[in-house]
Amino acid sequence: MPPPSARALTDMAEGQYLAGMNDALAALVRAQPWFQGLTRAHVDLIGAIRKCEKASEARGEVQSVQAMLAFAAEQPWYQDGVDEAEAEGLKGAFEAYAESLSDRNAPPIGPVLRTTIASGLFTVVDLPESREMVLLAAAEDPAQGQQALAMAAEYLPQIELLVGAYPYTFLYIMITDLPEVYAGLSYDEFITISPEYVDRQTIAHELTHSTLYGIFPIWFEEGFAHFMEYYLTGTLDEGAATHTAGLQVLRRGAQLDLRPKPGYDDVDYLAERAQGFLFIKGIFDTNGIDAVVGPVRSLRTRTVNAQELVWTFAQFGTAEQQQRLAGFVCQDVLGATRDYCAMAARARP
């Protein structure tokens, strides 16, 4: 099938998006030089602008989307013509803004979007399973933003190959000061990284969070994000030494203990993530990478509780392998998970 003509694309843009836009914004879109020879990517960009306008209206303001397009149009990368990749990148910026406006738990990216657009801090990546998506960065130092984009473009396809599809259409990386205890934070497709931690391990860790956000219990999501940060950078032994030493400082053992803890506190939280990492590394050392990522892939379809998770791993492999694996989990936990799973199996229709 031949691609639709520029005329057909103009009709599509007018009918689907511009007809519903406020007049000033629609006039600004029509005034862009690229509007005279629309491609599919330009039409998708107009769709993202319309989506963004709706999200900003729902928040009771109508100026910011127009201001964002006007600001983009002033930038050197825009003024020499908006090619396909730039149209997709800018579409990603409008999608990210729309998402941050409509999801009240998402970080407000309005204040930092300026740096994304001014320096053209975006790139389109073709992922092995979920295909094309846009990586974007916000950074006061554009070189640091580019560095984060390059590392994310390297690791995201590898993470997808291991644990399955990246679940969003864009990823927005903000490089900005964080409270001292954090190297990075993530929420769905938004990542925040402290300027001192724009490094391979932190990026791999936060990308793992973004891919698996909210499915697993925290000890596992954190332990697995640590596992991926060391696995992807070839530093698993260094990771094991760091977390073993950390547990000694906390005066906690290395075995994962998921029994209910009265007065669960920060020490419990820190200990569980280190124990979670050592548990997962133990699976890797005993049974290899497929035994780690296979269950993660299959359990991603729903929210999973701790008992199911440990039991899924514990069932893997030969009796001898299970015996070795049991060394990473305290015996009470294994017993409790076995009882739980037997009960759950009986309860199923």
Ligand SMILES: [Zn+2]
């Ligand atoms: Zn983390």
